[in-house]
Amino acid sequence: MAEEMADMPEPERALAGIAAGVASVALIENGPAAARIVLRCRPDVASLLGAASGLDLGGRINTARLAPGCAVLKLGPDEWLLIAEPEADPWLGARLGAAAGAGAVSIVDVSHARGSLVVAGPSVEAVLAAGIALPLTIDRFPVDRATRTLLGKSEVVLWRRAPDRFHVEVGRSFLPYVAEFLSLAIAHEAAIAALPR
Amino acid sequence: MLQIRCPWCGEDRPEIEFRYAGEAHVVRARLPADESDAAWAEYLYLRTNPKGWHAERWHHVHGCGRFLNAIRHTVTDRIAVTYKPGEPRPTIDDQQGPTP
Numbered sequence: 001m002a003e004e005m006a007d008m009p010e011p012e013r014a015l016a017g018i019a020a021g022v023a024s025v026a027l028i029e030n031g032p033a034a035a036r037i038v039l040r041c042r043p044d045v046a047s048l049l050g051a052a053s054g055l056d057l058g059g060r061i062n063t064a065r066l067a068p069g070c071a072v073l074k075l076g077p078d079e080w081l082l083i084a085e086p087e088a089d090p091w092l093g094a095r096l097g098a099a100a101g102a103g104a105v106s107i108v109d110v111s112h113a114r115g116s117l118v119v120a121g122p123s124v125e126a127v128l129a130a131g132i133a134l135p136l137t138i139d140r141f142p143v144d145r146a147t148r149t150l151l152g153k154s155e156v157v158l159w160r161r162a163p164d165r166f167h168v169e170v171g172r173s174f175l176p177y178v179a180e181f182l183s184l185a186i187a188h189e190a191a192i193a194a195l196p197r
Numbered sequence: 198m199l200q201i202r203c204p205w206c207g208e209d210r211p212e213i214e215f216r217y218a219g220e221a222h223v224v225r226a227r228l229p230a231d232e233s234d235a236a237w238a239e240y241l242y243l244r245t246n247p248k249g250w251h252a253e254r255w256h257h258v259h260g261c262g263r264f265l266n267a268i269r270h271t272v273t274d275r276i277a278v279t280y281k282p283g284e285p286r287p288t289i290d291d292q293q294g295p296t297p
Contacts, residue, residue, distance in 0.1 A: 061205065061206055061207070061261060062206055062261070075261065075262070076205065076260075076261035076262045076263060077205050077261065077263060079261070079262060133198060133211035133213060133214075134210070134211065147206075147260065148259060148260055148261070148262070149211075149214060149259060149260065150213055150214060150259050155259050
């Protein structure tokens with residue numbers, strides 16, 4: 001078991017051995033340690049569950065809402081990704097579990113299945129656009145918009161935290177690939193910026 | 198790249214987020230054992246395969262994760278309309294269709 005675990009890329013080591021960016025373009029950092037829960041249920045159950053657990057499960061699809069200690073990303077009409085502080089894990093699961101009498105609900109802890117990267121800088125949109133086919137300008141992808149999409153060959157959850165800062169949730173085994181992809185994209189942008197005009 | 202409107206997300210999304218999932222409105226018999234061999238074979242294997250407007254299922258697998266239906270022109274690839282599963286197939290006025 002221990003040997004198998006050693007083969008798993010640790011989220012905090014995703015950036016080991018790669019260039020973490022160029023300050024004038026964008027920088028990549030490890031995302032904060034977090035507890036993550038995927039919640040799935042029908043919208044009528046969600047409103048009961050939201051009221052009972054104190055989490056705001058309403059709002060538009062593909063948006064994020066911040067509650068104290070927990071972010072709620074609505075990724076589908078019946079799917080939410082909850083990203084909480086690590087120590088929040090037991091109480092969050094308990095709160096949801098207690099409210100689950102409301103109806104059929106799936107609550108899955110995926111904390112160890114994912115990692116995250118934070119990409120920030122003046123050219124962050126161009127860097128992410130190297131691998132993402134969605135429009136990323138601030139008018140089309142405003143702050144607190146969050147959606148699942150593809151970055152290169154990897155599925156990611158993309159969440160805009162600020163005009164120049166994105167949170168990228170990645171499946172754990174894809175973290176080194178995504179980190180390397182973004183590092184190369186930053187180097188490419190920096191090389192273009194350095195061209196004589 | 199095609200831009201496909203997801204009726205769940207309510208916006209155009211890039212084609213690579215989707216997977217094709219076969220012809221739409223193919224209804225499975227409630228009791229397959231009661232079907233004749235011919236009817237069951239038709240359900241399993243026979244599709245309309247038109248040259249023109251085609252109702253088909255797509256799966257927004259790298260997005261909201263839901264299935265949707267689309268009316269797509271098999272010659273031009275133009276998607277006239279997308280709608281949620283369970284909704285009736287919209288009629289497409291062929292006049293508004295693109296010339297191949």
